[in-house]
Amino acid sequence: MDVHHHAVPEEMREWAVEMGLLPEEGGPTWAQWTLESTLRTMDDNGIAVGIASAPVPSEAFRDRAMAEEGVAVCNESLAALVAGHPTRFGFFANVATFHVELAIEQATHALDELHADGVLLMTTTGDWYLGDPRFDPLLAALNDRGAVVFVHPGALPEGTTELHPKVPDFIGDYPLDTTRAALNLVASGALDRFPDLSIILSHAGGFLPYAAGRAESAGRQGEGPDPAAVARAVRRFYYDTALPMSPYATPTLLAAAGSGHILYGSDWPARPADEVGTITEALDADPSLDDRARRRVNRDNALRLFPRLASRVAND
Numbered sequence: 001m002d003v004h005h006h007a008v009p010e011e012m013r014e015w016a017v018e019m020g021l022l023p024e025e026g027g028p029t030w031a032q033w034t035l036e037s038t039l040r041t042m043d044d045n046g047i048a049v050g051i052a053s054a055p056v057p058s059e060a061f062r063d064r065a066m067a068e069e070g071v072a073v074c075n076e077s078l079a080a081l082v083a084g085h086p087t088r089f090g091f092f093a094n095v096a097t098f099h100v101e102l103a104i105e106q107a108t109h110a111l112d113e114l115h116a117d118g119v120l121l122m123t124t125t126g127d128w129y130l131g132d133p134r135f136d137p138l139l140a141a142l143n144d145r146g147a148v149v150f151v152h153p154g155a156l157p158e159g160t161t162e163l164h165p166k167v168p169d170f171i172g173d174y175p176l177d178t179t180r181a182a183l184n185l186v187a188s189g190a191l192d193r194f195p196d197l198s199i200i201l202s203h204a205g206g207f208l209p210y211a212a213g214r215a216e217s218a219g220r221q222g223e224g225p226d227p228a229a230v231a232r233a234v235r236r237f238y239y240d241t242a243l244p245m246s247p248y249a250t251p252t253l254l255a256a257a258g259s260g261h262i263l264y265g266s267d268w269p270a271r272p273a274d275e276v277g278t279i280t281e282a283l284d285a286d287p288s289l290d291d292r293a294r295r296r297v298n299r300d301n302a303l304r305l306f307p308r309l310a311s312r313v314a315n316d
Contacts, residue, residue: 007052015069021060075106076114092118117308154174175206175207199237203267210252
């Protein structure tokens, strides 16, 4: 069950082209999505279900009218994908976080009427990370529902850091952006204020599992978040395997979070089919995962986290 699984149905792509967000021809790898190639990649890698998401940058929904139209297109096209293939897909709904009250309405409609499995929140809206108090009403509404939130990174608020032409921003900046968002949620107290949210951090939490000890140390010096809050958060967050997992990352993540909070994620189609195969094979062979942990990561954790989707799969 793949929780980091992107989709761009035709209606969504047409809207993005019309709005100038994508070119008419070509464009980035993820924009080349087709249902045929997706199902083929899923079948080739033993992916039974993909929980589809469309990580549209928050900036695209700054304009209110565009936010209303664009979010509706995204969510309705993903809901149609699920309706057509109910045992192969679920979806995370988009919301327009520049307009918090509108975002609450969009989340409510998506969860209640479109039967979304959770809500996608980008790490930042303008210069503000998710723990900023301006987003408390949205987080409160999602908390009241015990919602699952999938946190996806983008460009850093201060802009892309070009380390070198061969080091694109998604290698270093995206994991940093996720780490910042996670620490912001901790330091702001948002995690404690909204205890019923289940939050999935993209790309295995960025650097958080590796750097949590540094955050705790800073807190003990009075220069960082409360150390106890950091420790609680590391065990509370969920993490996908789309870093991807590797001999560098798996032991640290297992030690930090335990196998019960790790979920398989392919990052398709940002990762093309061949690479999805490579990282999935590596995960299957990862010596740090025993059979019980591997079952949890591959399927059992997601079934527990998404009961409505689990019921559809069970009835298949």
